[in-house]
Amino acid sequence: MHKSTANQLLVYLSVTDWIASLVSATTITYDLYQVRFTSDVACKLMIFCNVCAISCSLAMVFIVTIDRFLTVYEPFPTWKFTPFHCKLFTAGLFAFTCGSSIPDFLVAGVEEVNVQIIEANVTLKGHNCGIPDTGEFFWLSKVFYIVKIVDFALIFTCFVVMYYLIARKVYKSKQNMLKHHINEHSNKALNINTRNKTLDDSHKSVNGTNASFESNQMQNLATPEATLKDIRQETAVKQRKRNTINDINLNITLMIFLMAITSIVSMMPYCLINYVSRLKRYESPWWIILFSNTSAINSSVNPFIIGFCNSEFRIYVKNVLRCRSVK
DSSP, rough: OOOHHHHHHHHHHHHHHHHHHHHHHHHHHHHHHTTTOOHHHHHHHHHHHHHHHHHHHHHHHHHHHHHHHHHHHHHSOOOOOHHHHHHHHHHHHHHHHHHHHHHHHOOEEEEEEEEETTTTTEEEEEEEEEEEEETTHHHHHHHHHHHHHHHHHHHHHHHHHHHHHHHHHHHHHHHHHHHHHHHHHHHHHHHHHHHHHHHHHHHHOOOHHHHHHHHHHHHHHHHHHHHHHHHHHHHHHHHHHHHHHHHHHHHHHHHHHHHHHHHHHHHHHHHHHHOOOOSOGGGHHHHHHHHTTTTTHHHHHHHHHHHHOOHHHHHHHHHHHHHHHOO
């Protein structure tokens, strides 16, 4: 992944997660006024914005994963993301996710509910914000729920396939690199042995005098040592360059993989509760409400993942926390 492209996508992802975190905070109002929510417009906007924020965050991770796949696995060497492609794909997916959330905006609304107070044996009228089970757009909502489930399943399948291919490519490249190092050292050692044998033969043929023999013997001892030193230095320089590039690629791949896993895991409870549970939100116990908000973890954990995979960023944060000067 090109450096400018990597930075560009990470900026987009960071901004998306920041907006998603702010939007997710609006659910606090919904939780505080579960049966006293009377504004129909605010209800529609809140549900629409939350669905858009969650979908855009997941879509952004998907774009970064595709870019990583094209960079590491290289199914088509000429297919690479450019800064313009990043802008185009990001805008297109954002438009698609926002458009797919329009049915949620149409269906959402405030409905009148009966709230039972068991202690006082009293039933009161309340108003709850959500997606009602009846209405003009009810079947449209059901159809788009199925579409969203299919989309999530396809994205999850693509994640698994792409990272499997990336892991296989990385493993094979490491094995090939190890074989290359072994062959390289074997060839250099063979050249040294051949050179030593040639020098030994030449020494035996020109040992007419003791002085000449001693001079050639010292040269024979010095030449292999100097050659070995040059080989070690050359190999160390090449190894450092290769290790630096491999470490950068490995860290970026690990970072995107952790983000993808976080996105999928954080979305699982939200999807299961919304598609399996028959209880309304105001009827659910506190632990179900807590699990239904786990989708916000995706936006909150990503900055820590970036810091975990970036040593320079960790040093910067440590210096800031210790009130030290940051260069």
